[in-house]
Structure formats: C-alpha cells, structure tokens
Amino acid sequence: MSIGVSESGRYVVSAHRDNKLILWDLQEKQWNTLSGKANLYSAYFVPGQNAFLWQDTDNIVTAQTVDGDVLKQFQHFPTYGHVISKDLETYLSADEYWNVFSGYGETKRPVLKDGVVPSFIGAGKLLNLSLDRNNTFFVTAGFDDDSSVIANHSPLKSSQRFSKYGGVTLWNANTKQPVAKLRGNSSKTHATISPDGQWVVSGDEAGNSITWHTSNPQHRLRAARYNSGLYIDGLSGDLPDSDYFDKSGLIEAPRGVHDFTIAVAFIHNSEYYLRFGNNSHFTALFKTGSPWPVKYLDLGESPKLVTYGSQYDRNTAIATSPESGTLVMGHQSTGGISVYQFDPEELTLERAWVVK
C-alpha cells in the first residue's frame, strides 16, 4: 500500500495490492475507487495542491486533481516510488533496481544508476524518495550505510554490482548531484526531509534514528534510544556500558515501544516528527533537532496497523501532511486506513477515522 495526504489534510489517495486506487475525503468521511489498475507504489499527493500522482498498470503516470482534471500525463517505466514538486516541474522516480531518474519522456535523465545490489528485489523495501517543498534538496534512503566518499564514486557508474548510494543520501534538487552521504544507519533504513528542506531524519532496523541539518550534513545528531538514552559518539571502548549513554532527557516509555524503526514522518511543519517502531502500536514524537522523545503516542492496538510483522517494505503506507497535522496509516492485513489528527498545542494524536 502507498498513501499520500493532501497538504490541506482533507484528501488521501491510496494504492493497494489489488491495484485499486482510492480517493478518501476525510471531511465527508467517504471514499471513491478511481481505478482498478493502479501501481501499488505510485500514490503520492502533490504538495500544495489538491492533486495527486499515480501510475496505472499500462505504465501511464497521471497527475490529476481530486475533481478529476488531468494536469499532466506521460508514459513511464513501472515506478517503485516517485515524487513530484508543487509546480509539477521536478519529477523523480525509482525503478526496481533502485535506479533514480529525473524527468520523463525526452527529458528523462538518470540520477543514480551505480549497481544492482541492493535493490527493491534485493532489500525487500523501496528506495524511499523525499523532496522538500522548496525544491532545494531531495533524499534517497534504502539499506545500510556506505563508507566510500562521493568524490571517489560517481552515482552513474553502472558497471559495478554493488551500489555505493544505497544508504541515506542528500541530493541537490537542481543539479541532481549528491551533496552528502548521511551515515550511521544499519540494514533497512527510512529517511525523510523536512518540508522546509533544512532537516533530514532517518530511522532504521537496528533502532538508530539520526537527524542532520542540511547546511551541515557532516554533523550527525542522534536521537535517544528509548531505553538507554542518547549515545555519546567518540568515547573509547573500555567504559561501562551505561557510560556511553546520556539519560538526562529521557521520559518514561510505555511497555512495547520499540526503537527498531519502520518509518519517520514530519507531523507538524518542520518542527515535529514521528518515529514508528516495528511490531509496536506506539509512535514517538520528537521535536526536530532535539534528541529526546517529547511524548509517546498510542496509535491503538486494534485494528492492527501496518507497523506489525516486520513489514519494512510497507513504510509507504504511513503518510502525513505536516501542514495540517494529519497522519494516515494503512492496516496490517486489510486495505483499510486509520486517520489521526495531531494537535501541536496539546501534543496529542487523536484517531479521527477508522476504515477497516
């Protein structure tokens, strides 16, 4: 399942395993099936517009308004994730080999094409794409880390087997060149860029979550682990275990909360983000740039959400509108969704609608 939420928080678009494309109206609390031929990974809401992006199984990508007006349409390879800018001018897409392209048709250009491992086939998840609202940066996030430096490895060196850009990478949205490799994650990794383009936040299968400021991408800001606290980098290896962690800002965590992260998503502009743990119905609220969880929010035990079952490949079924504070999550086994509303004053998350 892939989901997109309109910036206004009124509309949701979702693409499902049975190829249905559904448009949900959260205000009217009703939904409409627009197509039975949708690419599962292609539902995306155009930022700042009541328009969304999707691809059908004939490989036609369409940007259309919620009223059905077609704004843009073109033939394209089967996408495994794509994003588009507000002005519909910047279009980025990934294929099953985690190659990334900008543009389409005559203007299609490879951005990343440097090896076939890892890939969607090879990592069991999408290469997550995230574009900021100002078209300054975009982020790719996939699997593990890579210690090589950008200067030594072109992202277009396609002759090698193993990609050097499978981890979290910050890219310049205008030049389409890599700006920085954002290191520190392990295994399946998700990352997203803040709407204002100033922050990148990641979360991974080993329970690491890291924030970088895009003006200083070499500086890594770890998020605290829920039980042990904030890891202090750079200490020697001979100290007692507890010495490596700063617990000073920890709040009491509920039983069942889990560091192992499936997805991260901004929930209030660029100021607050949520972190979703594997096999857990809790999400942790963080203030951007601060390592400490502000609050743990219960998403509800039933119906069971997409965060259960080690389904790192379904982190696209968690989507937000940071402008309106809307969170939409798919359910684990059904095609239903749960809709939540975030209150930035009370720091609460209210489940507003459940469709089983």
Add this chain to the structure above:
Amino acid sequence: MTLTGNLPFSPSTTPLGAHGAPVCKRETANVLLSRSDTLGRPRAFIDAGKIEDESGRSFTATLQNGTEHTPDNAEARFTKLLTGNAQWYGPEEPKGEHLIGFDTVSEQLRFAPGHTLSEGVELTVIQGERKARAIHLPPPVFINLREEASPSEDLLTDDQLDYFRANGNNALIFMHGYNVPHGEWGRFLKYDGSREAYHGNAPSFAKANTWHPNRATVWQDTAALSANSSVSLEDEKLNGGGAHNWAVHMEYQLNRAAGFDGEDWMPYSRIINISWPGDTGSTDFMQAELNAMASGRRLAPLLLQLANAGIAINLLSHSLGARVALTALNIMGIIGKRDLVDHLFLWQPAVADNALTNDSSRDVHPLGLGVFPAAHSAARKIVVLHSRGDGILGADNSEDEAWWRKALSFKHPVATTAWDLATADDPMDDVLGNLRGAYDKKWWTFPSFLDNGFGPAIEKLYTDYLPLTFEAWMTAHPQRSLATPETLKQTVQENWTRLEKDILTEANALWQPCIDCLRNGERPPDYTLLAPLNHQASVNPQMAKDYVLRLKKLAANNWVPEQQPRPALGYVGLDEVTRRGAAEFDDFIDRSLTDGKFIPVDQSTWLFSHSGMRIPSEEVFNRSYDAAIMRRVVNEGGGFGHY
C-alpha cells in the same frame, strides 16, 4: 603446351608434405602441456592424461620440471604425435580440481567443471611443438574437525594459504549447522550420446544414469540436469551429502552473489568449509553444543593463521555453526585479538538471543555456556540474519508442526495447549503476545530441552563419576533398592568429591598451557571434564569452582534448570533484548546496535525455513546473500576473491 593439353587430368604443382602424403610419412610433432589454476599460477602434474592423435593412437607424456619458477613436474611433453586434430583426455586431479579452461596461442577454450570428462578437449597438433595450458579450478578447501587430527591438519597448507593471498587476499569461512553429517562429495553425470537411440521408448527401457568416478566439488544444477535426463536426479547424487552438500551449495551461491555468471569460471572463488560433528541426533542438542565448542576451539588457530598472513577474514555460520564461530571468536577476544575478522554473519543462529552480550552475568544457561562475552571484540561487525519463519528455532512453520508438537507434548503438556491455542483463528501476533506473558516463555522451549534435556550429555561427560544424583540411581537401578539410602548417599557424595577434585585438577593443569598455546597461534588443549567451558580460552580455578557449584545445583534439581532458556537469536533477532520494558534488556547489545557493530537483518518476510539458504529462493538470494552478506563483504570488508 600441346603435351599438357592431352593429359586426362591437370597435374598438381603442390609439393608433397602435410596433406596427401601416406600416413607413415606425415610429419609428427610434440605437444608441451602445462597446467595452472584460475589465478594463472603454475601447478604440477600428477598424471597428464593422454592424447589421441588423428590416427587414433594414444600417447602419454613425460613429465618435466619446466623453469626454476615453476613447481616440479610442471610440464608434460607428448612426443611424435601426428599433426592434425587430436583429443586430450586429462584426468581430474585427485585433490578435487576441475578443468575449466584450455589455452593455446590461438584459442582459449572454457568449460564448466566436469564437462570434458566424457569427450576430452579438442586440440590441433601443429608442426614443431604445440604449447597448451590446462586451467583447473583450485581444489576445495575442507577442514575436517570430526576426526582426531594433528594440529597442523586443522590449518591451511602453505599452498592453500598462497591461494587465498593471491585471490584477493581474503577468505570466507563457512560453518554448517546442527544435525549435518559429514557426507561425501557428489559426482558428475556421465554424458551418453547413445541415449538418443532410446528416444520414443517407454521409460522403463531408459538407460540408467551412469556416473564418472570423479568427485564433483562444485555445485551442479539438479533441476536443469534432471530436465535433460531420462530420470529425475537427486541433489545428493550430484552435489553430495551432509557437510559436502552444504559446502558446494554455499560456495556457489556466494560466488553468484558476488557476480559469478554461472558461465565463466575463471573468477570462481573457493571458500573454507568447516565440517564439525553437529550430527548427534535430533534429541541430543546439548551434546551437539559441546561438540560445537570443541570445534570452535580447533578453529581458533586457523583464524590466527589467516590473520598473521594478512588475509581478510569473513565468517559465515548457519544454525548451531554459530556456536563454533562464536567460540573461536570468544577465545580470540579473550586473548586480545581485536577485530580479527571483518564480519561474522550469523545465519539463523541457534544460540541464545543474548549470546553476543559482553556481560557473562546475563547468562541464563545453568552451566554457563549461553553467552560469549568476548566474541564481539574479535569481529569488526556482526550481522544477525534472523527470521520468525524459522520453524526449528521457533514455533511458526506449519511444515514442522508434527515434529514440534510431538516433541512438545512429551515434555511440556502446557505448551501443547498453547500450541492448540496458537493454531486457532487468532492472528499469530496476538496469540504470541499473550503467550509471552501467560506461559513465561515456556513456549520458546529451546531444542536442548526436548526429550533428553541436559541429563544424557552430562552423564556421558561424567561416566566415571556416576551416580551424581540419588534419584537417578534409584530410577536406573530399581533392582538394587536393597542397598541402604545412607550407603547410596555416601557413594554420591564421594563421587562429587572426586569429580570436584578432578575438575579443579584439570583447571589448574591446563590454565596456563591454554594461554601459551593461543599466544603462539597453536591449538589450545581441550577441556574434558570442563567441556561445557570450552568456549573460554582458559578456565582458572575460580571459574572451575563456580562451574562445580552450577553443576551441583543442576544435579540437585535432577538436571532440570530453574530458569527458562532465552529464545533463539535466529528466531527473534535482537528484538527481545532491546525492547523497552524487556526483563532481559541488554545495555551492551543496545549500544552495539547504536554504534553499528551489530547489524540485524530481519528476514521474516522472505525466509520461511531454518535451512532455506541452502537452496535459496530468488528472494532469499537477492535479499540475504546479495544485499545483506555479499554487499558488505565486497563494499565494506576485505572482498570476496577478486570480484
């Protein structure tokens, strides 16, 4: 030219020579054959086979030494062959090498292993001397820890060491899992063109398959060969059994993951295979654990040998092979060998989920063999590939249901009820959540408690000191119940006194020699009475006393442990020891996840059996072999061969 015009044929102006001359007068020539491996290194001949020349005559060779830079018998000279088409029949070398190439000045032929056994290699004998080079895959590398062997036999030969140095200066060591016998190599199928004559006949008239006597030390595609055969082929016939079957499968898949295309065998790289005695029977898990630790002890000097030669090391273990690997690394860590190996890959490890902790006080195993507190320091990275789809390590695979239920019902009736509940309509996660609380993890009974538990292995270990429990004696010898309880108690007490004394004697005797041997890169002596502590580099007197206390406590409880075992690392991964609120939260493991030392790979959505990596699905291949293992080895480690 009137005379010429009258002739009935046109005369030839070609002088007599290579063609048209009588056989007895055609030129003869020589063939100078040399041999190399896939790295181009000269190899000696033991038997250079034979060449059949165009007349059908067979020639054998004279072996000679070549130059001062080549080994003895590096060249084979065949003399006085008729020029023209010939066929070389080269025998497979006894060490398990396979011909994969044949180079002359004008031609470079390439073959799949075993391909030339039936038909030989075509060769054109030219005037003077034809020089040709036969290219063989290096022999497989197989360390047999099942037999008593001198310490040097647990190490690589100089030639093997040179191979790994020359082939990328790296080596990957694989350790198979529990319940794998030693087995034998497979064979190559003999190609029989006459089979075509039976086309259209009923299957019962089909000719039976025949096999070359040569050992097949590389993987063969059973499915593809079956499709071309008149009868279905068994994997074991082609790819061998037991540890040999695992060896060829794993080696092939690892090469494939590194980029091997299945056609060009020149880059194909050998791995180091460890065969250890894990096949103690499906109900004697603890004995297999003891064997694993004794084997890990023998593996330690091999790691030192490779490291001292400057060769990058990656370890890959399956199932209880993890205990072999972790024992070796624990010993290396204890003697201060930091980051000796690039990666340890634990694939479905059959050890406790907190086995990697650095804190031995977290060991819930009653005899103290559940954790390897120093292993982490000997590896730069440890990757844990785990899956809740593993029905051997946990209770999730319906194919294993019969075995599992049968085993559980014998020992844990409550767990059987839990199983019935678990297989009801509720989603698995819901039921498991309840079970964790309600049954205090009895649900996660580890195989070592099935049927026999600890008793048999311990009593086998201490045969000379039995009985060690009063109840055991009464149960085992009801006909001797006439003996007075007081006498029996005295006997038991005397046995304990003797055992304790002998254990302490063993500890005192071996403590320093163990350290000395390891510091010299030699195999440390084995503990026998202290066998459950063979994962330690050495056992000092205090450790021995602590062990005796644990043993007494276990005996007093009739070999039934008080504490439930930890779930298997290969089943739950590092989930249970790092989750908020977990009783066994482990600070060190949590830290090691943070600094990237430990890397979990949750395969629950694509690996659905304990041994699914031996014959992998495409998903297991792409996700586990390629992305999780080989990408790390190649990009972040010392590499795999020359890929």
